[in-house]
Amino acid sequence: MSGLHFLLVPLVAQGHIIPMVDLARLLAARGARVTVVTTPVNAARNSAVVGSARRAGLDVELAEIAFPGPELGLPEGAENLDMVDEEHDLAFFQAVWKMDAPLEEYVRSLPRRPDCLVADACNPWTAALCARHGIPRLVLHCPSAYFLLATHNLSTHGVYGRVADELETFEVPDFPVRAVGNKATFRGFFQWPHKESFQRDVAEAEATADGLLINTFRDIEGVFVDRYAAALGRKTWAIGPTCASGLDDADAKAGRGNRADVDADLVVSWLDARPPSSVLYISFGSIAHLAAKELIQLAGGLEASRRPFVWAIKEARSDADVQAWLAEGFENRVKDRGLLIRGWAPLVTILSHAAVGGFLTHCGWNATLEAIVHGVPALTWPNFSDQFSSERLLVDVLNIGVRSGVKVPAMSLPEEAEGVQVTSAEVEKAVAELMDEGPARTARRARAREIAAKAKAAMEEGGSSYADLTDMIHHVAELSRKN
Structure with a gap:
């Protein structure tokens, strides 16, 4: 070659x-x-x-x-x-x-x-x-290939042109598995x-x-x-998955995609002090942004969950409402078990750590594959486009994910919802379902580890x-x- x-x-x-x-x-x-x-x-x-x-x-x-x-x-x-x-x-x-x-x-x-x-x-x-x-x-x-095939079939069968509005429900035709959604969640x-x-x-x-x-x-x-x-x-x-090709260099691992806005060694030290599989990692990728009111609901659920978490909260750098809310004391209240990263986080460094047992993700395909490769079950919170297909694959096909409760992109919500789809109580419940010990979590984690092994073997x-x-x-x- x-x-x-x-x-x-x-x-x-x-x-x-x-x-x-x-x-x-x-x-x-x-x-x-x-x-x-x-x-x-x-x-x-x-x-x-x-x-x-x-x-x-x-x-x-x-x-x-x-x-x-x-x-x-x-x-x-x-x-x-x-x-x-x-x-x-x-x-x-x-x-x-x-x-x-x-x-x-x-x-x-x-x-x-x-x-x-x-x-x-x-x-x-x-x-x-x-x-x-x-x-x-x-x-x-x-x-994902799931998304590519779904949107292709919907186009070639003329489904997009037949639906009356964004939220009219349909089933994807000529598809290997049953997939039900709407134009808002199956948009190219x-x-x-x-x-x-x-x-x-x-x-x-x-x-x-x-x-x-x-x-x-x-x-x-x-x-x-x-x-x-x-x-x-x-x-x-x-x-x-190309991410399974591995990065041996710690600096390269921490800087994959961009330079991290935090010292990766500090994050590793923080994770080292936590029990195996006890930490929830939260990241919404580089583009998706939560509305301030939804973000506050998410924070309330994390606080009520009493579980350790690492949160890449990029909104803290650009959203004045989020900055004002943070000043009210959330970070201080969770300081013993919550680590906030204001910006780009070293995702691979975090997901590959033994202390991480769950990943609250926007379901971008890169993040989805990272969760799969590292054998970390996902709490799904899609925002737009192919992310809803990634959620369906994780939850319905692979059985390694739990839904947060997000139904449609934020832009499809009625104005009176003010960007909120998942309340703090629902966040707390979803986190418990993903992270609580019990037969369901044991089976999900075993399945995630099995798929992770197959991902690495494929490469x-x-x-x-x-x-x-x-x-x-x-x-x-x-x-x-x-x-």
């Missing part, structure tokens, strides 16, 4: 860059040369992991291209989706689509054409560039007003790709992967994902030879 040069182009969003950098390490471990092309801000965020890979002898590098955000009115340096508010969301994706020009300039500067470009599914604008230069192109999907990434052209571009680029990659593994999603591959008629490989030599990645590399080598 040596001599192959892969160019990886992730969407500039945390949930997409992280698995793409993981994939870079996996390809380099097979002897390929790999370049991850992103913007300066995102290159800086991922320098720790790439630096660790290079110190380990892997041929991985970051290449920086300009982000055209300022041309569309975005602030200078706002180069990641988590740096943009809802008002500028459309302009952000318009800027993403304009990244074709700086990428073209970069490709033309290379001494020879790359053997393959792996593009995030949300970067369909790479298709024309690859066609101009004769570069084989693969598409990487970052959500670009199924929003004014983003229809983005959705068309994504579909067209996927249909002409030389193959599809999905960050999942066959033990949990084999039937969904195979059905999706058949529906699209494209060669498809399940090459995950090792002889495993299904290892074999799929090998086959993909052979496929690229053959395409490169022909070209």
